[in-house]
Amino acid sequence: MKPLSRMRDVFVTGIGLTTWGYYEKVFQYDIGSEAIMAALKDAAMEWREIQAVFCGSVYQGTASGHQVIKEVGFTGIPIVNVENACSSSGSAFRLAYQSIAAEIYDKVLVLGVEVMPRGPIPSTAFRPWELASGFNVQPANYANLTVRYMKSSGATLEDLALVTVKNRKNGALNPKARFQKPITLEEVMQSRIIATPLRLLHCCPLADGAAALILCGRRNVKYRRRAMQVAASTLTSACYGEGYLDLVDSLKYPPDEGFVSLSARQAYEEAGCGPSDIDIVQAYDTVSPSELWDLEELGFCAHGEAPPLLRKGHFDLRGRLPVNTDGGLMSRGHPLGATSGGQLCEIITQLWGEAGARQVEGAKIGLAHSMGAGPNSSVTILKK
Amino acid sequence: MDNIRNARPLEEGLWTVADGGLSLLGHRCASCGEVFFPRRKCSHCAHCFRRTLEEIYLGPKGKIASFSVVMIAPAGDFYRGPVPYAYGCVDLPEGIRIKGLLARDYLDILAVAMEVRLSTEVLYVSDEEIPVEAFVFKPLKENRKDEQ
Numbered sequence: 001m002k003p004l005s006r007m008r009d010v011f012v013t014g015i016g017l018t019t020w021g022y023y024e025k026v027f028q029y030d031i032g033s034e035a036i037m038a039a040l041k042d043a044a045m046e047w048r049e050i051q052a053v054f055c056g057s058v059y060q061g062t063a064s065g066h067q068v069i070k071e072v073g074f075t076g077i078p079i080v081n082v083e084n085a086c087s088s089s090g091s092a093f094r095l096a097y098q099s100i101a102a103e104i105y106d107k108v109l110v111l112g113v114e115v116m117p118r119g120p121i122p123s124t125a126f127r128p129w130e131l132a133s134g135f136n137v138q139p140a141n142y143a144n145l146t147v148r149y150m151k152s153s154g155a156t157l158e159d160l161a162l163v164t165v166k167n168r169k170n171g172a173l174n175p176k177a178r179f180q181k182p183i184t185l186e187e188v189m190q191s192r193i194i195a196t197p198l199r200l201l202h203c204c205p206l207a208d209g210a211a212a213l214i215l216c217g218r219r220n221v222k223y224r225r226r227a228m229q230v231a232a233s234t235l236t237s238a239c240y241g242e243g244y245l246d247l248v249d250s251l252k253y254p255p256d257e258g259f260v261s262l263s264a265r266q267a268y269e270e271a272g273c274g275p276s277d278i279d280i281v282q283a284y285d286t287v288s289p290s291e292l293w294d295l296e297e298l299g300f301c302a303h304g305e306a307p308p309l310l311r312k313g314h315f316d317l318r319g320r321l322p323v324n325t326d327g328g329l330m331s332r333g334h335p336l337g338a339t340s341g342g343q344l345c346e347i348i349t350q351l352w353g354e355a356g357a358r359q360v361e362g363a364k365i366g367l368a369h370s371m372g373a374g375p376n377s378s379v380t381i382l383k384k
Numbered sequence: 385m386d387n388i389r390n391a392r393p394l395e396e397g398l399w400t401v402a403d404g405g406l407s408l409l410g411h412r413c414a415s416c417g418e419v420f421f422p423r424r425k426c427s428h429c430a431h432c433f434r435r436t437l438e439e440i441y442l443g444p445k446g447k448i449a450s451f452s453v454v455m456i457a458p459a460g461d462f463y464r465g466p467v468p469y470a471y472g473c474v475d476l477p478e479g480i481r482i483k484g485l486l487a488r489d490y491l492d493i494l495a496v497a498m499e500v501r502l503s504t505e506v507l508y509v510s511d512e513e514i515p516v517e518a519f520v521f522k523p524l525k526e527n528r529k530d531e532q
Contacts, residue, residue: 122459129395129422131462132507133485133518134454135471143452144472147496195452240431248473248481252418253431 003270004233007101009218011227012382014043015345020209020333021178022118028060028210032068032113035210039109043214044222047072050214051105053079054095056088056112057337059122064337068113083337085125086286086372087235088112089211090340090380094233096215106217112341113210121206121336125373126246138373139203140195141245142287147197149293153304157197161188162310163288164201167324170317171331173358178207178333188288202288207333211341213348228351231271231365231381236263237374244375260297260377264369267379268299273365275299278381280350280360281321282343282368285328295323298369298379322360325350340378343368347382391506391515398422399504399519400441406502407441408519410480414438419480442482444502446474446521449481453491464508465518470494474521487522499524 004010016038018031032055040047055065065079084091089112096108123136130136149155165185171177183201191200221227236259243249244259257265268274275298283298285291292306300321301309309315315323326332326346329339347366349355364384371377393399399408410421413429414436420429421442428435451472457463470486472494486494487505500521507518 117459120456120459124460127422128462129398130483131458131460132394132464133471134458134463134465134469135483136460136462137454137456137458139456140452140454140471144450147450147452151496193453193455195454195456198452243473243481248483250418250431251475251479251481253416 004098004101008103010097010100010230011216011218011221012213012230012344012348013216013221013223013227014039014045014214015348016042016212017176017342017345018210019176020207020335020342023208026115026208028057028064028113028115029068029071031115031208031210032111033071035113035212036068036072036109036111039212039214045107045214048075049107050077050109051107052077052096052099053109053111054082054092055079056082056084056090056092056341057114058083058085058088059114059117059336064113065111068111084376085374086336086339087370087374087376087378088337088340090370090378091235091376093213093340093344093380094235094378097230097233100215100217103217106220108215110213110215110341111210112338114335114337115208116206116335123373130246135246137195138245139198139287142290143195143198145244146287146289149289153307155289155292155307157189158185159292159307159310160202160288161185163285163291164188164330166310166316167285167328167330170325170358171327173356174326174331177327177331178205179327179331198287204286204329205333207335209333209335209338209342211338211345213341213344226352228348228382228384231273231383232267233380234263234266234270234378236266236377245373247375258297259375260294260369260371261299263377263379264298267367267381271381273381278321278365278367279363280325280347280366281323282346282366283323283328284369284371285324285330286334286372288330291323291328294369298367317358317360325355325358325360336372340368340370343370344380344382351382351384391517394507394516394518402441406444406504408443408482408502410440410442410478411437412440417479419478421480421482440478442476442478442480446476446500446502448494448496448498448500448521449473449475450496451486451494453494474500485518485520487520490523490528493523493528
């Protein structure tokens with residue numbers, strides 16, 4: 001596999017993000033086209049300049065990207081729809097990155113768009129007998145991992161709740177988040193149980209939302225100051241023997257390295273940097289404990305170190321390593337196919353220094369991680 | 385085991401009653417020893433990729449590795465059993481961890497490392513009024529204070 005970083009440099013030159021939330025009678029082409037128009041304006045580009053579209057979504061049915069582009073206006077360009085569960089737009093971003101790095105295109109649009117079905121996530125990434133047995137409750141699948149994480153790391157239920165409190169505090173500074181109100185530790189600890197030991201506020205809310213990013217090769221960058229370089233974009237699936245969601249871990253052949261660590265290691269190699277070089281992180285807080293083990297698996301600290309670091313404020317907006325500066329999935333909400341794109345928009349906004357009240361001073365390099373059913377793990381590193 | 389006449393399993397081929405006892409139906413790879421449940425459809429071992437899979441009976445004993453009591457109904461109409469319910473990971477002595485339902489009458493006493501035994505339970509009654517059974521893990525008698 002040829003490292004993409006040794007091919008042509010690729011830059012993000014414009015972003016567009018809708019305000020995420022639950023809306024009445026909204027369609028993916030409404031919010032998708034809104035995000036695209038915002039990204040074009042941001043990049044000072046015309047729609048007819050775009051040479052290809054990669055669109056990530058999960059629940060929008062057949063040819064979802066085409067449905068959005070029909071609204072914007074067809075120009076005959078290839079539109080590729082990417083369904084890769086919660087890594088859909090991260091996977092779409094990687095395809096766009098590859099197509100520019102390989103000099104196939106110069107200007108490509110990445111879209112993540114989702115109008116979520118109401119109620120719990122209707123995941124069907126299970127065998128029929130597993131669905132009939134009720135194994136498709138993702139909070140319960142995460143609860144099984146949480147039970148083991150708490151035992152091996154010493155994390156307490158209060159630690160898990162503090163992740164939500166931190167992220168909702170950040171989200172209060174994000175005008176595009178679904179929830180813009182901070183919450184207290186007591187509110188989390190007293191919310192109703194969804195799947196023991198996880199309570200409602202340990203689980204991320206869902207949302208409708210869209211995110212668009214425009215990627216260009218170096219010679220198509222109009223304003224270098226606003227062009228943020230893609231340092232790495234990786235994608236992995238399960239390593240043999242790993243337990244996650246529908247997968248049960250092998251007792252005989254557990255993997256030496258899991259798919260999250262693998263995706264992070266590949267990203268650091270591609271970017272030529274390490275965890276200590278990263279200024280800001282968008283971690284995958286689909287449930288609050290998953291942010292903790294995610295930070296450990298991404299190499300920011302050793303197993304069991306994330307809960308004490310969290311308590312010390314290490315991952316706060318003004319901490320040593322700010323995590324989920326926009327409030328994460330906990331505040332933004334989780335429109336599955338758009339989530340990676342939303343994470344990347346936040347990294348770009350921070351690198352531009354345009355994050356307003358939640359700006360991290362001097363942020364030069366950021367990492368975003370999304371993962372989910374499949375499983376998939378997608379890591380992206382962006383730098384100034 | 386519930387003794388229900390005319391009950392049908394959730395899915396054929398998950399378990400059997402052999403030699404008077406209930407067992408899950410799995411595969412073991414004769415080359416690398418890896419164990420699979422349910423039986424694999426693909427003819428090679430998912431670990432070593434050799435075509436040396438043999439059928440194996442799993443259970444009935446197991447130990448809970450992790451579990452969760454679920455308080456919400458799953459999305460979609462796939463699951464038609466009661467809520468709350470519990471499922472978790474159970475380690476079997478044959479060297480495999482599997483995901484399974486935990487018997488509904490014992491949600492309050494479930495614990496990690498608890499020893500359990502394979503059983504079946506009627507999950508729901510179908511529209512044709514046929515009881516539909518699932519395999520479940522039940523705490524051993526010594527853990528069940530409420531049993532005779």
